[in-house]
Structures are given as structure tokens and as C-alpha cells.
Amino acid sequence: MLSLTPSHIIEYLFCPRFSYFEYVLRIPQYEGKFYKVRRGRAVHQQKTTRNPLYLRKKLGVLEKYTNQYLTNELLRGEVDEVLLLADETMAPLDYKFAVYEDRIYDTYKTQLYCYAWLIQTHFGAEVNKGYLVYTRSRSKVVEVSITNENISSIQQIAQKIRKIIQQNRYPKATKYKKRCVSCSYRNICIR
Numbered sequence: 109m110l111s112l113t114p115s116h117i118i119e120y121l122f123c124p125r126f127s128y129f130e131y132v133l134r135i136p137q138y139e140g141k142f143y144k145v146r147r148g149r150a151v152h153q154q155k156t157t158r159n160p161l162y163l164r165k166k167l168g169v170l171e172k173y174t175n176q177y178l179t180n181e182l183l184r185g186e187v188d189e190v191l192l193l194a195d196e197t198m199a200p201l202d203y204k205f206a207v208y209e210d211r212i213y214d215t216y217k218t219q220l221y222c223y224a225w226l227i228q229t230h231f232g233a234e235v236n237k238g239y240l241v242y243t244r245s246r247s248k249v250v251e252v253s254i255t256n257e258n259i260s261s262i263q264q265i266a267q268k269i270r271k272i273i274q275q276n277r278y279p280k281a282t283k284y285k286k287r288c289v290s291c292s293y294r295n296i297c298i299r
Contacts, residue, residue: 110270111184114222117262118215120269122287124279127272129293137292164201167239167249168194172201178226182266187223190231191239198233200224201241208242212252216240221258228259235259 119126129135164172171192178187189201200223204216220238227235235254242248272279281288281297288294 110182110273111179112182112266112269114183114185114219116269117183117222117265118218120265121214121218123282123291124268124272125281125293125297127269128278129296131269131273132276135293135296164191164249167191167199170194176230178223178230180226180229182263182270183222183226185222185226187226190223190227192233196233197237198227198231198235199238200227200235201239203241203243206242206244208245208248208250212240212250217252217258218262220252221254221262224254225259225262 116127116131119130130137169191173190173192174188176187176190178185178190187200188203191199191201193199200220202216202219202223220240224235224238227233238252238254240250240252242250271277288297291297
């Protein structure tokens, strides 16, 4: 059975051919060698051991579940924190080794949308917001609205990726040519 991650979804949105190169042809990206990826993983590890009983009362958190590895029929991922809120909804909270620059990157939102889908499936709870913690901005917490349309969009993308992988289908490249400059597959991609 095919099981995707939020990274699959983010890569697909960057360019659908990522799914083909990495998961059909099995050509790895070797992203683990990049400093920010390694440092981000270290921050995640650190946050799980520090003050595990702390609840963010200002956000209305009644209970939290840390490092939740969740799955559904198409997606899997580990959520840094799943928050049970006072209004009986739930919310994902994700730590980012980043500086907050008065904007939220689409990749961060996409990851929260993926986690929202997983939380809905696993806990059966409504999810209408998520939180990002920017560790390089004094752990600034930023709220992100999550709608059913956001989650539905993620579900549709997951189906498209499944089709690429299961049918060995070579998809169209991104329409944003500038993305090709920084793509790890640019030397083998036929435009």
C-alpha cells in the first residue's frame, strides 16, 4: 500500500516530476546533507525533551500529544504536537528552525494542512487552525487558518501522486521555469 508524507505533497507542488524521479525511478535527493534540514531535526528533538508538561494556555490548550506519528489511507507523518483546544477542536503545532518574516510560506501551510487531515482521520476531531513556532524568532507562535477546502486540496494532490507512482506516469513539469534552476533533478529532467 502506498503511503505518502507531507514532503511528497510539498515536492509535488514545487514540481510534479519530483514524485516521478524520487518515487518511481528512485533517484534520491540527499536532502539530509543540508544544514537547515539537519539543524531543524535537532530542534525538533530538543523541543520534545524540554518541559514536556507545558501547555500553551494563551492558545486555549487543554491537552497536548507530542511527536504523534499518524497515518491514514494515503498519508503518514509525525506531528510535533497535537493540541486539544478549549472549543473541543484540535490543532497541529509545528516547530520551524526559521525566522518569522511577516509571512507564512506555502510549504509551511501545506504541512499543517497535511497534519490537519491526519488529525481528523486519527482523532475524529474538527481542525480549523494550526500553529507554527519560529524557533529563530524567540519561539514566536503564528496561527494559520485551516479550512475543509485546504484539506480537500491535499487529498486531491495525494491522489494525483498515487496515480503517478502506481502508473509510472511521467507528469508535466512545473510551469514556473525559475524553479528548475534550484531543482536537484534539473540535469536529468527533459523539458
